[in-house]
Every structure is written in C-alpha cells, then in structure tokens.
Amino acid sequence: MENSHTMKIAILTLQFSNNYGAMFQAYALSRHLEQDGHEVVLLNYHQDIPTVSKYLRNPIAFFRKILGKGAISLNFIQGKLSDSRGKAVEKDFREIFDTFRRDHLEITPAVPVHFSDLSAALPEIDALIVGSDQVWAADFVFSSPAYLLAFSPPGARRISYAASFGKAHLEGYLQKAFSEEIRKFDAVSVREKSGVELVSELSGIEATHVVDPTLLISDYSEIVDDSLVPDGDYILSYRLSQSAELSDWVDDSIAALASEMGLPVYAVSTNIAGADGGDVRHLQPTPGQLLGLIEKARFLATNSFHGTVFALNFRTPFLTFARDSAEDKQNLRLTELLGGIGSPQSFCEPFAPIKEVLSKVAAPQDFASMHTRLQQRRVASIAFLKDALRA
Numbered sequence: 001m002e003n004s005h006t007m008k009i010a011i012l013t014l015q016f017s018n019n020y021g022a023m024f025q026a027y028a029l030s031r032h033l034e035q036d037g038h039e040v041v042l043l044n045y046h047q048d049i050p051t052v053s054k055y056l057r058n059p060i061a062f063f064r065k066i067l068g069k070g071a072i073s074l075n076f077i078q079g080k081l082s083d084s085r086g087k088a089v090e091k092d093f094r095e096i097f098d099t100f101r102r103d104h105l106e107i108t109p110a111v112p113v114h115f116s117d118l119s120a121a122l123p124e125i126d127a128l129i130v131g132s133d134q135v136w137a138a139d140f141v142f143s144s145p146a147y148l149l150a151f152s153p154p155g156a157r158r159i160s161y162a163a164s165f166g167k168a169h170l171e172g173y174l175q176k177a178f179s180e181e182i183r184k185f186d187a188v189s190v191r192e193k194s195g196v197e198l199v200s201e202l203s204g205i206e207a208t209h210v211v212d213p214t215l216l217i218s219d220y221s222e223i224v225d226d227s228l229v230p231d232g233d234y235i236l237s238y239r240l241s242q243s244a245e246l247s248d249w250v251d252d253s254i255a256a257l258a259s260e261m262g263l264p265v266y267a268v269s270t271n272i273a274g275a276d277g278g279d280v281r282h283l284q285p286t287p288g289q290l291l292g293l294i295e296k297a298r299f300l301a302t303n304s305f306h307g308t309v310f311a312l313n314f315r316t317p318f319l320t321f322a323r324d325s326a327e328d329k330q331n332l333r334l335t336e337l338l339g340g341i342g343s344p345q346s347f348c349e350p351f352a353p354i355k356e357v358l359s360k361v362a363a364p365q366d367f368a369s370m371h372t373r374l375q376q377r378r379v380a381s382i383a384f385l386k387d388a389l390r391a
Contacts, residue, residue, distance in 0.1 A: 006039060009038050019270050021305065028212075029213035030106065122151070130163055131164075132212055141170070149184075169198065185205075189207055189210040190208075190209060190210070210377075215374060215377075223288040235266070236293050237269075237302070239268075242330075253321065253352075257301065319347075322351075340377070346365060
C-alpha cells in the first residue's frame, strides 16, 4: 500500500557516533523512507553532557557510569596510558565517517548544544522518528528527554522505529520519566523482543517488534565499494571492543579457523584495544569498503550485530562471537536475531572450546530458510512504518 502523500520526516538517532553500525542504520532508515516517497532529514543533535549537579542529584547514575565503563580497572588505566596509536586511528576513522555523513546522509546544518535548543532548530515536519540503535540506553535517557521526543512540535507524529534499550531492563531511577514520555507516542516499535516486554512493563503500551533498519532494504549497490577487496579468498574479522579475555578467545578461534581453512585474515575494528593478533592484515575501510569486504569474503568472523546483518544480507558464511559474558547486554540482540531466523547455532557462546567453534564452521548455513523468515519480518516492519506515518 502506497502512502497517500509525501511527508516531511525528521529522524533522531546516533548518526554522530563514529562507528559503522551507526552509519548503516541511519543510512538504511532514511533511504527506505525516501524510497517510499518521503522527504527525510536527520537531526544533527549530539547527546547533552549531564551536568555535575545532575549527577549529584542522581548518585546511582554516577556510580553506574564509573563502574560500567571500567574506569577503575587496570586494563582501562593501561589502555589510557598507551593511547597515542589509538588516538591516531580514532582520528582516521572520524574523517572516514565524516565523509560518509557528508556524501550519503541528509543532516540538518545546525548543531544544538542543549536539549532546549532542539525545538527551535527543527525544520517544518509532519513526523519525528527516534531510532534505530540504542537510543533508549540509560546514558541517553538520563542525559535529556531528547530521545523520548519531548521536543516534538504540536501536530507532528511521534514514532519510534527499532529503538533499543541495549539490555533487558531500564534502571529504576529512569523508569518514571520513560513511562511518562512514551505514552505520548503515536506508534512504538523496538528492535528486540525484550524491548517489547520492557515497554509493556513500564507503560502498558504494546510495542511492535521490528527488524533493524539495515534489513529494510536489500540493495546497497549505491554505497558498496570493492576497492579494498583482496585477490583470492580470505577470512574477514570485523570486531567491536570487548574484554581482554573474550578478545583473546576470539583471536585464538580465528587463528584456528584460518589454519583450518588455509586462508589469510583481514581485520577491521574501530577499537585498537582487543584487535586481532598474529598474522593478520589490518584495514581501515570506509563504510562502503567494509560492505564490499563482507560481501566478497569467503567467511566472516564477527561480534557485531550489523556485521551479522550484512553477512545475512550478502549470504556470506559467518560466525557471530559473544560480545560480552552477560546474557542481557550486548549478546541479547545477537541471540535474538539469530534465534528468530532459525540459526541459533551461528552464535558462539562466551569461551566456547575451539573444537566447538570449528564444528560450527563446518556445518552449512541455510540462507534460503533464513531469508524466508527475514522477509516475513521485513514485510511486517514495513507495514508498521506505513501505518505509523498514516496521518
């Protein structure tokens, strides 16, 4: 069913974050809406930095922030003391992502400093969408009401698309503010099943479970770039930061996989800490080049949700490694995605024996079946957006 008229839509997400997943989901949601005939812009809002007084009024948030970031751990301190190389890599990636934002995302020019500036900076719109990504993680909900669309102008539809909490609960001191604002939405959807349960628990609203925006479109030819694809077969390791112990386990698993398959390993990571060791060639691709590398890889080893998504999109054989050791944090979206498409065996539990990892590689993956299930969810997700935008 086509939309009856073009709408002007603003998206609030984490497109300012210098990582591939943030770029891909922002690109995919805006591109899908444009293909459906709408005018789309991303709001150039950067998360408010909480004031000292706000932390003093909420000491739980302060201690959660410190302990959650491992700010008092030896590994954290050592990493900060040897950070010069990391800063250089971070600068390179920032330039890469800035170029992608400039070339492929329509972003408002103004950069509001505070939540209070957002209403005045808004262009004329018919609808405001928050998502995807972990826009309802505690850090963002605590910082300001922005990611709950509290600045929405009168008459504009408030919608969440594939919003994520990043885990299976929301801290108690944030629940009242969340429940009050979410009740003002016209349509609510979340990326994980746990999010459906959490929204219901906090507000009584029945949220819709939808696919990540990167699964709304299947044609990425506009941005895929094969210029970094090596000659011959290769294993691609695309990884995000994790604990040193888990990183060592993944390093060992990939080394065993490379030996078993007799293939070179090319590695991509925006995080210096925990990068692959051994005989590995490190790359700093653009988002388009990363897609080219995933599409042409003989095998992908990843701990990334979006790495997993694009392996599915491109039918590239893959294994998804645990990102952390907790069931309700970074692993949750990985296990839900793979379980939902009938391929839970493609996930490697934390510290799984290398023999078990290799046995998973040897087992064929039924991409036809996985795509059938994905298509069913994609159709339902597209229908949610159409209904949500219907004035």
